[in-house]
Each structure stands twice: as structure tokens, then as C-alpha cells.
Amino acid sequence: MSATLITGGLVLEEDGPAVADVLVVDGVVADVAPDLAAHGAEVLDASGCWVGPGFVDLHTHLREPGGEYKEDIASGTAAAAAGGYTAVVAMPNTDPAVDAGHLARFVAERGAAAGYVDVMPAGCLSAGRRGTALAHLDELWEAGVRLFTDDGDSVEDAGLLRRAMEYLQQLGGVVVQHAIDRGLAAGGHMHEGTVSSRLGMQGVPALAEEIVVARDLALVRLTGARYHIQHVSTAGTVALVAEAKAAGLPVTAEVTPHHLAFCHDDVATTDPVFKMMPPLRTAEDRRVLRAALEEGVIDVVATDHAPHAPHEKDVPFEEAPNGVIGLEWAAAVVSSVCNLDAETFFTRMSITPAAIAGLADHGRRIGPGRVANLVVFDPAGEWVATTTVSRSGNAPYLGRPWRGSVAATMLRGRITSAPVGIRR
Amino acid sequence: MAQRARMGVLASLLAPDRRGDSRRRPLNPVQRGRKGEEQHAHVEPTRLPTRQGAFCLCRVVAVKPVMDPEDVARALRRIAHEVLEQNQGGDGLVLLGIPTRGVPLAARLAELLEEIEGVEVPFGSLDIGLYRDDLDRRPRTALGVTSLPVPLDGRTVVLVDDVLYTGRTIRAALDALADLGRPARVRLAALCDRGHRELPIRPDYVGKNLPTSTVERVMVRVGEIDGEEGVWIESPALTTTREEQP
Amino acid sequence: MRHLLTTEGMARAEIESYLDDADEFVDVLARPIPKVPALRGKTVATLFFEPSTRTKMSFDKAAKALSADTVSFSPGTSSLKKGESLKDTVLTIEAMGLDLIVVRHEATGAPWRVAAWASVPVVNGGDGAHQHPTQALLDSLTLRRRFGGRRGGLDGLRIGIVGDIRHSRVARSDIHAFTALGADVTLVAPPTLLPLDTTGWPVVTAGTLDDVLPELDAVYVLRVQAERGGASVFPSFAEYRSRFGMTADRLRRLKPDAVVMHPGPMIRGVEIDAAVADDPRCLVLDQVANGVAVRMAVLFQLLGGTRGDASRPVERPAERVLVGGEQ
Numbered sequence: 003m004s005a006t007l008i009t010g011g012l013v014l015e016e017d018g019p020a021v022a023d024v025l026v027v028d029g030v031v032a033d034v035a036p037d038l039a040a041h042g043a044e045v046l047d048a049s050g051c052w053v054g055p056g057f058v059d060l061h062t063h064l065r066e067p068g069g070e071y072k073e074d075i076a077s078g079t080a081a082a083a084a085g086g087y088t089a090v091v092a093m094p095n096t097d098p099a100v101d102a103g104h105l106a107r108f109v110a111e112r113g114a115a116a117g118y119v120d121v122m123p124a125g126c127l128s129a130g131r132r133g134t135a136l137a138h139l140d141e142l143w144e145a146g147v148r149l150f151t152d153d154g155d156s157v158e159d160a161g162l163l164r165r166a167m168e169y170l171q172q173l174g175g176v177v178v179q180h181a182i183d184r185g186l187a188a189g190g191h192m193h194e195g196t197v198s199s200r201l202g203m204q205g206v207p208a209l210a211e212e213i214v215v216a217r218d219l220a221l222v223r224l225t226g227a228r229y230h231i232q233h234v235s236t237a238g239t240v241a242l243v244a245e246a247k248a249a250g251l252p253v254t255a256e257v258t259p260h261h262l263a264f265c266h267d268d269v270a271t272t273d274p275v276f277k278m279m280p281p282l283r284t285a286e287d288r289r290v291l292r293a294a295l296e297e298g299v300i301d302v303v304a305t306d307h308a309p310h311a312p313h314e315k316d317v318p319f320e321e322a323p324n325g326v327i328g329l330e331w332a333a334a335v336v337s338s339v340c341n342l343d344a345e346t347f348f349t350r351m352s353i354t355p356a357a358i359a360g361l362a363d364h365g366r367r368i369g370p371g372r373v374a375n376l377v378v379f380d381p382a383g384e385w386v387a388t389t390t391v392s393r394s395g396n397a398p399y400l401g402r403p404w405r406g407s408v409a410a411t412m413l414r415g416r417i418t419s420a421p422v423g424i425r426r
Numbered sequence: 427m428a429q430r431a432r433m434g435v436l437a438s439l440l441a442p443d444r445r446g447d448s449r450r451r452p453l454n455p456v457q458r459g460r461k462g463e464e465q466h467a468h469v470e471p472t473r474l475p476t477r478q479g480a481f482c483l484c485r486v487v488a489v490k491p492v493m494d495p496e497d498v499a500r501a502l503r504r505i506a507h508e509v510l511e512q513n514q515g516g517d518g519l520v521l522l523g524i525p526t527r528g529v530p531l532a533a534r535l536a537e538l539l540e541e542i543e544g545v546e547v548p549f550g551s552l553d554i555g556l557y558r559d560d561l562d563r564r565p566r567t568a569l570g571v572t573s574l575p576v577p578l579d580g581r582t583v584v585l586v587d588d589v590l591y592t593g594r595t596i597r598a599a600l601d602a603l604a605d606l607g608r609p610a611r612v613r614l615a616a617l618c619d620r621g622h623r624e625l626p627i628r629p630d631y632v633g634k635n636l637p638t639s640t641v642e643r644v645m646v647r648v649g650e651i652d653g654e655e656g657v658w659i660e661s662p663a664l665t666t667t668r669e670e671q672p
Numbered sequence: 673m674r675h676l677l678t679t680e681g682m683a684r685a686e687i688e689s690y691l692d693d694a695d696e697f698v699d700v701l702a703r704p705i706p707k708v709p710a711l712r713g714k715t716v717a718t719l720f721f722e723p724s725t726r727t728k729m730s731f732d733k734a735a736k737a738l739s740a741d742t743v744s745f746s747p748g749t750s751s752l753k754k755g756e757s758l759k760d761t762v763l764t765i766e767a768m769g770l771d772l773i774v775v776r777h778e779a780t781g782a783p784w785r786v787a788a789w790a791s792v793p794v795v796n797g798g799d800g801a802h803q804h805p806t807q808a809l810l811d812s813l814t815l816r817r818r819f820g821g822r823r824g825g826l827d828g829l830r831i832g833i834v835g836d837i838r839h840s841r842v843a844r845s846d847i848h849a850f851t852a853l854g855a856d857v858t859l860v861a862p863p864t865l866l867p868l869d870t871t872g873w874p875v876v877t878a879g880t881l882d883d884v885l886p887e888l889d890a891v892y893v894l895r896v897q898a899e900r901g902g903a904s905v906f907p908s909f910a911e912y913r914s915r916f917g918m919t920a921d922r923l924r925r926l927k928p929d930a931v932v933m934h935p936g937p938m939i940r941g942v943e944i945d946a947a948v949a950d951d952p953r954c955l956v957l958d959q960v961a962n963g964v965a966v967r968m969a970v971l972f973q974l975l976g977g978t979r980g981d982a983s984r985p986v987e988r989p990a991e992r993v994l995v996g997g998e999q
Contacts, residue, residue: 194868202800202839272785555696555710556972561976569692571696602708605705
């Protein structure tokens, strides 16, 4: 029998946050109350910290199969655990792409073998992500896939998207869109605006995202399918989402930590660590994104953790691939730049993402009988990172101070991450 | 050459950041004490706290005037006579002042030569910034103007500088001259010679010999550039005084 | 250690110091032996990833006039064709013992990457459509020598930049340098060739050349860049010429003292008529000559006095702190 007692933290219980101890026995929460007795359990001092459901990331690139030199499932999920995550949804734009059941099962099994977090594979919407024919949606569903996306590319063919929506609406799956119009974005490396004009660089206009979202929402209205927008980056998209929700459409939206933290002024350094798609937008867009996350117009934080090897990113800006990693800093960034109380924080980081993905054992408030997938988070802890747990180092967060650190992560009662400084 | 024309030429020779006012201003000797008297000036106090109150550590500089404006004028006049004597007249002479302060000194020397001998001696400037041997070692300063009033071939060039010290400046000036022409002979006039030569270079005409130690600084000021005029030697000294805790 | 990567944010005093030194180098280049030993023993490497004859030769000449040695790398014949990364190329050539790198690259920001990897000064010879600082310096010197003599800046001078400004690194560098030196800059181009967002730029924009022509002291003509999609953003070369070309007729309408400039190479008959190019008021050849002097000034400033802090005065006697007394 293994037992852990987490003492003195602000625990997100069924009725709300309260200071209490949490006793975990054999992977399940046994009791939640103040001043519990240890009875031989390992004691974890969580005073000053929040104790809540482990974070759930709806958007992670684990790069396995095919891209293991950047990251693999083991190293990526280790980074996730370091960042307080207990579950991640792995994006299917691997090599080969996850457009069939056996590939989805492979990813899930590798995740289980590594043992850091629960890995739920996402599946492609179109075969091979080519955007011409549907992927084996049934097979993927049988293999446990619930989110479907061609992430990396948007589904441009409205007819194909409509068929996918109609099909998945019956199953209850979620259509997830990487909303960037290929024609409007062609040749662009950063946000089209004042900074790109100063640098003389081709940019991607905000419209490239908004035009796809606007079209897709019309299809959602037609089909009633569940629809989730990845990495919202513009104020215009936020407005479209708010309007759709007001109309009662089954729409959810995510925002990345880097879009919350940075803007296109950071790109002026031409350091490729600030290059991703969609690009960093204006400071005003960033302000709207933060407010939207606080208010709930944007439902969740999702990292779009996108590892690239140093030799790929250490090149001139225009030649670098898009993407930055973020699993290790997501919670810290949200804590540093947004004003969220414990309830809202865990809603955005854990509860809602788990609900969207249908992960029953994750994102649950702490109560007796529930699986112990927890995180202990210090909202005031200041820290600076100089290295990464991820195999790749393309993180714009390095070398900067952030306020909010993960004290411990627990997957089914087992501590998966205990950074230096954990108090026992 | 008319005085005004000479001043115009001088103005064009002074580098842009020195251009200011090239007129000879009425000389206002700064009150630094009479010649021979040492003055003390407080520079850069550093307060060092200790348990028993503070020490005030001061880098003090002793400043000793060695030439006043009259001395400078007399020295230049004597140099002018020596130049004419050695050259047996004023023919074939070209004066090249080494920026910065060598340039107005060369202008004045030319004026004196014309006054004494009645012959117009061309003068210009020779910047050594591109020929120094210590480019890697010292902070960069702006390039001065190099302006030759006449071709140098076959002429007697007299280099004019304010202070002769290690000789490296003159070595660089000789290299510069070699790239600019083939003078018949090159002579050197220095307002002060402070010794400590590092190269086998000797002056032909000296205003004043100043024995100095290497930790001292020789400061020359000329009216056309600095407003004031004279030569001072600056020596460092260190004293401490005790201060009461407030 | 200093680099010269951009004119953006350059203080007026810094620009003027390059121009002042360049004035001296113009004189050096006019000597019978146009060579000085100032950078003897130093090696300047040129790393040009975009085709260039004039800029590369100009840097080459400038280095040699300062008695520096030159080494040149071009992508066609080098290890880069074998897949070596830019970073490895820079580190490799630096390991061979070089003192300064001049780099031209089509990717914006490449010189900043090179400066991050290298431990020697880096000069931007042109990156993407972003910056070409030595061009701006030589353009500024040319205007200063023409209008101001050997001193100061370009105060009050009215300069019009005409052509494909959107894709022009020369224009971006010029705008910063000219305005820092006190000039008024007007951008003249069709909407498709103006930068998308000029908010906050210290310039005025105009849609037709004829409107602003009579007030300009200098017309700076840019190339129509076919390789950057020039023709595809404008109906035809003939139409471009009729609205924006510097024709002989437009030359006549300029102020008598006004001048015409061009960064080269010129396409006669499109953005500039042959008659204008050959007119004495066209300063293109002065620009080229001044270019060598300016690049000499840049190399001299970046490579002379690299060790040591310029703010520390020389000849200061050693200061030793002695603390004694009761503790």
C-alpha cells in the first residue's frame, strides 16, 4: 500500500477552494479534510500552494513516430509532468501521421510505458493530412481518439470539413481546426503589421485566421458538430467566438502561453525562438486574449508544445521552422500574466480541457474516491529556467523570471515530478 | 599671408569636433597658482565605511605650472629663429602640425617666420591616426585632418607637435610622410620634450625640456583650441582623511 | 565590441563620426598611393549569400586600402552547397582567424544571428528587405559633401525616395539615417510598393512624383526589383516609368541645385532615363566612390581600438586603494 498526505494546501474541492489536507492511498483520494493524521503516509507540505486536478493539455506535439531527434513520447511527457500536467492530447502530424487505429494505439501505449502522463492520441481529419479524403475516423474512434485535427495545416476544403463534422457529430467527437488560410498566409513569417513593415518581412495578416474561423462557424451552425479552435491569436477571432457562444453553438477555443506572454515587438529581435504559427500578434491582441481567458470566452490554455532541434532553430529567422515548446511554463505564464483565482485557474488548465477531451479521470475536483491525478502549484513561487526537460530548447521563456511554479505532480497517486525545492 | 587668411586656413585644418572658435582669444590664464608653486586639487573622493567611522580616500592631483603664455610665445619665437638659422633662410620650408595642438602651433610658427624673415612659409596638418602602432590598444579617437599646402617632394618638412614623449607619434608621422611624398629632409619642432624616448628619435628644436616621471601627465593648452594657454605637469598623490560618523 | 547591423536607432553623433572619418578616407583615396597601413595584419571576410558585385568589391577595395587582407565566401562554390549550416560556416571561418565578417543574406535578421555566433565584429552588407547600413552612410556622405561641406548633418534637406520602398532595405536604412541627420523624407510610390504600415515612421508619403518634385533637394530613385516581384505588383514597366520614372522631363522640373541618386544597378529607361543617369546632377558615381571611403571608415572604426573601453581615459596612473586604521 502506498500513501501520501498533502498538507496545508488550498484544495479545489467540490464546493470550492478550501485549506485542507489530502490523503492519497493506492492512487485514489482517500480523504480531504483539515488536519488529517499521517499514519505512516509520506508527507508533502503544500502550505502556500494550490492543490487541484493535474493540468490537461489539448495540444502537444510529441513528435513520435518520425521526429524523435526533436522529442519523443518519453521526453515530451516528462516535460509535461514537470509542468504539472497529468494528461496530454498528442497531435497527429507525426511521420507517419496518425490517421489509422494502429498508429493511435501505438502512441497511447508508448505514453503508458513512459508513465509520466496519460497520453490521449488525437487523430487526423483527412487521410495522411492531405485534405482530400477523410481519415479512418471510425477506427480512430475505436482506438480511443476523441479529438480530430489536421493540425499543422487547416482543412481548406469546406465540403470535406462538412462531411467530417457530420460524421463526428454522430459519434460525439470534436473537430479541431488549425485556422490559417494557406493563400493569405503564404510566404509570411510573422504578424503582418507595424513590425513586419519595419523589418521588411512578409507577414501573415490577422484575417488569415479570422476568415477560416468565420467560415467554419457557419458549418458548425449547419451541422451542430462540436468544434474547437486551436491557438486563438487575434482579437477578431475572440469576437467571433464570443458571438458564436452567445448563439449557443458548441464552440470551444484555446490560447497558448506564448500568445499570452509575448507580442510581435518581441519578434523585432529576429530571434527564431519567437517564430511560430499563428505568429505573435499585437500588444492589443494580447490584451484581448488575456481578458478573454479570464472571462471564459477562451475556454482553455493549450501549449502547442512544438519541439525543434537546435540546429533547426539556430538559423536566420525566415529559414527557421515554426514552433516553440511550452509544457514546462504554461502554468507559470498564466499565473504571471493573468489574474485568475484558484477556481478559474484550474478550470482553464484542467477541468475544461479534460471535459472537452472526455478524460474521465482527469480535471476532477478533489474528493474522496476520485483517481489521484493532482498537481501542487505555488502561485507565488518565482523562478528562472536556464535548461529544459524537453529534448529541445526552443523556449522563449528561458532566462526570464516567472511567478508560479509546480511543486509536485501526481499521476494516480505516484509523484511524477518533484522539482528541486519540494518540501517533504 | 594675411592674418585673416592664416586663421581661415587654420580653421579648415582643425578636425570637426575642434572646429569651434579658431580665433586667438584674449588669454585668460586659469588661476592655477604661480609658476613653481604646487597646487592641490581634490579629485574623485571615495568614501570607505569602516566600523569606526569613514575613511575618505582621495585621489589628489598636484598641478604644477611650468610655462605661462609669455613662456610659450618666447619659446616659439626662439624656435622660429633656430629654424631660419639652420635652414639658412625661409626657402623650401613646409610646416606640418600634428593634430590636435601641433596645428595651431604650426600656424603661429609660420606667422613668426614670416614676421622675422619676410617670407611666406606654407603650413598644414599631418594626422597620424592611420599610422599608429597601438590601434588595438587604445580607445578610438576621431581622425584628424591631413592637409598638405604644397607637394612635399624636395622640401624641408618641419613637423610641429606640442609634446615629444615616447617618439611613437613621430615615428607614425614619418610613415605617413613616406606615403605622401619624398621630402628632402624632415625636422622636428616640439614645444616640450618630456623625455622617456622608446624609439631613436630626437627633436631638432625644443621649446622647453621638462624632466618628468612616467606617472605624471603633461598638459598643454593653446588659445585657439582651449581658450587658455600654458603647460602644466600633473602628478598623482594619495591621501586619506578621517571623517566623523554623523 | 561593436557591430554595424542597422541604422535604426543610430544616434546622430555616431553617424556623423562615420562620415567625418570617411571624409579623411576620401582624401586618402585621392593620393598617388591610396593605401594606409592602419589595418595591416587584419583579415576581413565577406560572406555574400546574395549576388552582388558592387558592394562586395567596394568592401574588398576598402579593406585593401587599409592594408587589411580579404577572404571571400560565396554560396555557389562553398561548403554551404554540401548542406553545412550558416552557423557552422561562420564558426569554421572564424576558426581560421578572421577579424571581421561582412555578411549579406536574403533572410531578414541573418546578420544578427551571425553576430550572436561570431566573436568578431559583424557588418551587415544587406539582409532581406530590412537594412543596408553602409549604403545609407554613403548616401548620407554624398549628400553632405554636396550640400553641407565637411561638417554637420543634412538639416532641412528635403529628400524624396521613389520606387519599390516596400521591398527595399536601402530605403529603410536611408530613412533612419537621413532623418537622424535632420532631413525631411518623403516616400513616393504606388500603394502596392509602399510599406504596409508606416505608422510612426518619420516620413511623409505621396502617391505621385510630380506633386513633390519641385520642392525636393534630392530625388533618391530605387530599382524596380524584378526579382522581388517588381513587375507583378505594377501593370507594366512603361506605366511605372510614366508615373514614377525619373525622366529627362522631370529632371528639368527639379530645382536647379537638386540632385538625383540611385543605389545601383540602374535599369536605364525604366526607373531612370539614360539622359538623367548621365546628367552631372546625377550623383551615382560619387555614391560609388564615397562607398569605398565610407566602408573604410566602418572597417577602421570597428577594427581599430577593439580592445579597451572608449570611455576610460588613457594614461591614468594606477590607482591602488589602501585602507588602514582602526577597524
